[in-house]
Amino acid sequence: MTDNNHVAIQLDRVPSTDKGARRVAFSDSLPKHRSTSLRATKFVFSRLFAFCAWICLAVFGIAITLLILGVIFVSFLQSGLPEITVKMLDLSKIQIQNSTNQNVAVLNTKVRMAIDIKNKNEKLELSYSDLNMKLVSENIELGRNVIPSFSQEPGNTTSLNVTLNVDRDSIDRDSISLLEDDRKKAQVVVKITMVGSVGFHLGIFKLNKVPIHVTCNFQQYLLLYRVKEPPCSITMFPTR
Known part of the structure; x- marks a missing residue:
């Protein structure tokens, strides 16, 4: 072959490595x-x-x-609550009469009671609202009354004579028979409750109308009036 008839071979162009070429870089760190x-x-x-x-x-x-x-x-x-003690309870005047309805009986009672309320505090004065009293035996109400409001100086004891009664209450015959059985034994299980409020006073400190519930449970002989029982229990802020 002659030089004039030579075949020109065209090669692929290699990417330029000039300084003007663009480069892209990736980094793992945040900006x-x-x-x-x-x-x-x-x-x-x-x-x-x-x-x-x-x-x-x-x-x-x-x-x-x-x-x-x-x-x-x-x-x-x-x-600072008072000490309440039942000193005497006379249950002798309880009358049960027949009714025209054979299923019920008529109840009349007159119960005499003596209680002592003692303020055992040395400096705290106590005041009481009306105390609603109730006497119950065998779920039968034997008497009710209200002790009027009063106050007590420190260390003072108030003795009260209270008469509780019910007048011609109609009682279920089955319930009254339990009470009659107890009377034949000359012994009755009784429960006395008092509901009201008490106030505490010491100088400028005054807290009134704290609700209380007093409960006295004991067995009482009909013919022996003196009660020899511990003081009644007193609950503040009763839930019932």
Whole structure:
């Protein structure tokens, strides 16, 4: 072959390596401004969590403190309650009469009772609202009355003579038979309740109308009027 008839072979062009070529680079790290924002968010959340935790602890502490103060206050009031004792109970005047209805009987009672209410506090004055009294035996009401309101100086004992009665109450015959059986034994199981409120006064401190429920349970002989029983139980803020 001659040089004039040579075949020109065209080669593929290799990519240029000139300085003007564009390069794309990838980095695993976040931009500086985004990293700073993330740290700030974490800081805010941690501060918020700490603030909420302190608030919860403060509320819990206040609740515990109030509970302790409440228990101490109620214990103080409980220790200042009066001592109520039944000294005499006369159940001899209980009359049971027949009725035109064979299923019921007519009950008439006149029960005399003597009670002592003692303010055993040295400095605390007590005041009482009307005390609603009720005498019950075998679920039969044997008498009711109201003790008018009064007050007591520290260390004072108030002796009261009270008459409780019911007049022509119609009682179920089966229930009245239990009472008659007890009367034949000359011994009756009785329950006396008093419902009202008491006030506590010490200088400028005054707390009125604290509800109380007084309960006296004992067995009473019809012919022996003196009651030798411990003081009645007194409950503040009764639930029933």
